[in-house]
Amino acid sequence: MIRIAVQSKGRLYEDTMNLLKEADIQVKESKRTLLVESSNFPLEVLFLRDDDIPQSVASGVADIGIVGENELREKHEDVQTILRLGFSKCRLSLAVPKVVNYTGLSWFNGRKIATSYPNILRTFLNSNNIKSDVHVITGSVEISTGIGLADAIFDIVSSGSTLVHNHLKEVETVMKSEAMLIGNWNMDEEKHDILNQMLFRFEAVRSAQDKKYVMMNVPKNQIATITEVLPGVKSPTVIPLSDPDWCALHAVIDEKRFWEIIGQLKDLGAQGILVSPIEKIIM
Numbered sequence: 001m002i003r004i005a006v007q008s009k010g011r012l013y014e015d016t017m018n019l020l021k022e023a024d025i026q027v028k029e030s031k032r033t034l035l036v037e038s039s040n041f042p043l044e045v046l047f048l049r050d051d052d053i054p055q056s057v058a059s060g061v062a063d064i065g066i067v068g069e070n071e072l073r074e075k076h077e078d079v080q081t082i083l084r085l086g087f088s089k090c091r092l093s094l095a096v097p098k099v100v101n102y103t104g105l106s107w108f109n110g111r112k113i114a115t116s117y118p119n120i121l122r123t124f125l126n127s128n129n130i131k132s133d134v135h136v137i138t139g140s141v142e143i144s145t146g147i148g149l150a151d152a153i154f155d156i157v158s159s160g161s162t163l164v165h166n167h168l169k170e171v172e173t174v175m176k177s178e179a180m181l182i183g184n185w186n187m188d189e190e191k192h193d194i195l196n197q198m199l200f201r202f203e204a205v206r207s208a209q210d211k212k213y214v215m216m217n218v219p220k221n222q223i224a225t226i227t228e229v230l231p232g233v234k235s236p237t238v239i240p241l242s243d244p245d246w247c248a249l250h251a252v253i254d255e256k257r258f259w260e261i262i263g264q265l266k267d268l269g270a271q272g273i274l275v276s277p278i279e280k281i282i283m
């Protein structure tokens with residue numbers, strides 16, 4: 001059995017539970033149970049505040065955990081980073097009131113900055129020789145300037161709409177962050193085996209996410225040219241049809257190139273193009 005620390009509620013909670021679900025690891029969610037055993041995988045989920053996840057993994061209370069890079073950097077705990085998960089993407093930025101005539105980092109000298117990430121902020125300020133007054137608060141950071149608590153803020157930004165709502169503008173990006181799978185350094189062999197099984201499943205889910213499965217009917221004399229625009233997993237599958245001049249062609253394509261490829265296929269005579277999402281790909 002391996003124990004994973006997961007945020008009990010919030011941004012990471014949703015995405016983490018989705019990842020487990022897509023990997024077919026069932027975890028019954030219950031608001032009051034803080035430790036839940038999966039019914040079909042040797043995994044136990046420990047629900048915590050995200051701030052406590054790095055320490056719980058470093059100390060071995062949990063074997064692995066899912067946490068934002070921002071929280072990991074802030075907490076300085078000795079854990080191994082196993083996998084970047086690609087969700088909960090955001091950045092940590094300095095923002096000042098919209099009306100400020102911002103001239104550069106030296107503007108922050110002697111100013112008061114509100115944040116929930118004092119360690120990351122102090123390291124950044126020190127390395128740029130800026131002396132500011134760092135004021136620590138645990139939430140609603142963006143309101144600090146409006147209520148006269150600080151001159152500027154240092155907080156999480158994603159779309160930027162919270163800043164806009166609070167009449168702030170982003171002036172410096174200090175770090176980018178995404179969810180990370182972290183682990184304790186001293187897992188035994190059995191735990192490593194379970195972790196590897198999980199990683200295998202995560203990889204299959206991830207490989208499938210940016211791919212589409214396409215099926216179409218193509219004239220037989222166009223198979224070679226159509227195959228050239230279809231970079232499949234290996235090569236496209238060609239299936240004969242009752243009409244001897246036509247065949248069906250199946251392939252996996254990159255979502256990013258989807259519209260470009262579909263256009264080319266149509267131009268080359270493909271018809272009845274069907275496109276499906278893929279749940280998992282095992283390479």
Ligand SMILES: Nc1ncnc2c1ncn2[C@@H]1O[C@H](COP(=O)(O)OP(=O)(O)OP(=O)(O)O)[C@@H](O)[C@H]1O
Pocket residue numbers: 007008009010011012048049050051067068069070071088089090156157158159177178179
């Ligand atoms: N707007 C956002 N877009 C994308 N990712 C975000 C956003 N806000 C936060 N995150 C990421 O999700 C993590 C958790 O954010 P959330 O706001 O749920 O945490 P919290 O308020 O600290 O919750 P907790 O009560 O667990 O301490 C952050 O540390 C960050 O990595």
Ligand SMILES: O=P(O)(O)OC[C@H]1O[C@H](OP(=O)(O)OP(=O)(O)O)[C@H](O)[C@@H]1O
Pocket residue numbers: 011139140142155156157158159160161162163
């Ligand atoms: O740039 P944006 O897209 O507006 O996102 C940034 C906001 O998102 C997070 O808060 P969240 O909405 O998770 O609420 P919280 O304060 O309860 O954590 C973060 O603390 C910012 O306030």
Ligand SMILES: [Mg+2]
Pocket residue numbers: 049050051
């Ligand atoms: Mg938190």
